[in-house]
Every structure is written in structure tokens, then in C-alpha cells.
Amino acid sequence: MDSKAFVLEFRKAVVTSRSDVLILTHVQPDGDAVGSAIAIQLILDQLKVKSKIIWNKVSQEAWHKWDPFAEAIVCDLSDTAQYPVVITVDCSNPDRLGEAKRFLETAKKVINIDHHTDNSLYGTINWVHEASSVGELIDAWLPLLDVVFTSSLAEALIVSIVTDTGRFKYSNTSAHLFLVMNRLVALVGQTRYHELMSLLFAEESLLKWQLISLAIQNLTMVCEGIAFSYIDRDCGEEDGLVDPVLSIRGVRAAVLARPVGDQLRLSFRAKDTQLNIRNLAQHFGGGGHIHASGATLNLTDFPKQIEEIKSAMEAYFSE
């Protein structure tokens, strides 16, 4: 399906919906999830289609960060309404929706918009292409819809693109993206762009720094360049704790384990472009991007599991 065909299908599905269109994204929404969900809502507003976003498992830190962008960041999973049209953004498979997965079961049409190459194409309409972010994908087909490129739409796409490229540091940053950003920043203006960047990146909570400090203290090298660490307390949906470990000189890839409720969450990151860290994540039943992925295990005995993960990693890298 080319972008013209997709836009036609998209429009047909949303304008014929008899009730609100539901927009969903993955648990622990990051900047791309939040930005692209809001962008879709703004597009639907212009098409005079009513919509609702349900956020799922937003951390305190993320709450603080995303609140200025989303008027109402509310986790309303208790919602019992059925939505015939559901749009998912930045979500490679239904499990990543967490509890909100159940909305897919009653939906007649699921529009799956994503940039993860391991997306399971679970939608009735799938728009899945490799790109830096879902924001970049949306930007590409916007001219095909009768939508005015407003500054709030540009803001949402900026949040999406800037966060998913790690502020233009990651390998997904293309020359083309700067042309996109040129247009977007011109729409929001230089002053607002600076405000947005300050809201997103100028500060982190004290708790986050304390957790980062724990991750650094518990660091071990399972083999040359491969770091493993853990945080032995439940820090809820707090995200971005593996990146400081990865930023240590000499570390090519980092894995971080932490308990969240009855789960043990693993984050995988690589800065060595030759290293496919997703293979390791898949080894633990997870998935994601080649250089940034995750896995979730059942939490049984944390200290014992930490040792098992370490040995499994050693065995994996000695092959």
C-alpha cells in the first residue's frame, strides 16, 4: 500500500466511525508515543472526528514531562466503552499496549501506525515503515490529507522526532530529517522551540538521579564492552535508566534489569552500530529496535534471576 492508498483508507475509517476514535500507544509512553498520539488527535480534530487518547502506565517523571503537551494525560483504563475504530501509534505488537490491549478485541478496524521493523502487522490497516520516529512517518503523509499544518501539530511532531533520535544523536538521524525539522521549527518559532527543549531536557527529578546512581554502583562487565547492571528496587514505570550506563566510555552495549510489580524488566541498548542488541533481547523473549530493545520476565527471585541473566549473557557473547 502506498501513502496515497493508506491516507484514503485512514480517512474512510475515521470519518465513518460512529463513535469516538480511540488512540492508543505503548505502556510507559515516551516522547514519540506522546507526540505522535497527540498529532493524530490534532489531525482527527481537523477532520471533525472526535477522538480520545488513553495513556497507560505513565511514570511520575514522564507525567511531569508530557503534561505540558497533552492537556489531559489520564490513564482511563476503567473505560468500558467499545471503540469500533482504534488507532495505535509506536506500538510494535498488541502486548506492548498492556491492559489497553483489550480495546483491540472489540474494535472493527485497527489502524497500526509504527516505525518498528519487527512490528507484527496486527492492524486491519497497517502503516509500518522504517523511519526515525512515528512523527517522521506522520509528517510524510500529512500533505495528502486536507489538514492545515498548525504550530501545535508541528510541536507534537517535534517532541516525537527529537526524543526518538536522542536529540539527533542516534543512527536513525538522516539528512532528510533536518529538512523536516527546518519546516517544523519555522512553524513553532525559535522561542517556542527553545521552550520545548527546556521542558523536555533541562532537568530530571532527584529520584531519577538516585536510581541512575544505583545503576552505576551495580555495574559489572560481563565481557569486553558489554555492561550489565540492575536496580534492586521497584521504581515503577521510570524509564531512561540504562542510557547513563551506555554512556560510559568503553561500553558498547548495556543491559539493565529492574523489578516492576510482578515483572522483571530488561532494557537493552547498544551504541556499537555493528552490534544487534535485539537478538539478545529476543533471546530473553523480548524485541524492539536493533540498538534499543526490551524484554519482560516474571519476577520470581530477583537476586537469583540477576545471576542467571548474567550467566546467560556471558554464554551468549562467548558464542
Ligand SMILES: [Mn+2]
Ligand atoms: Mn518510537
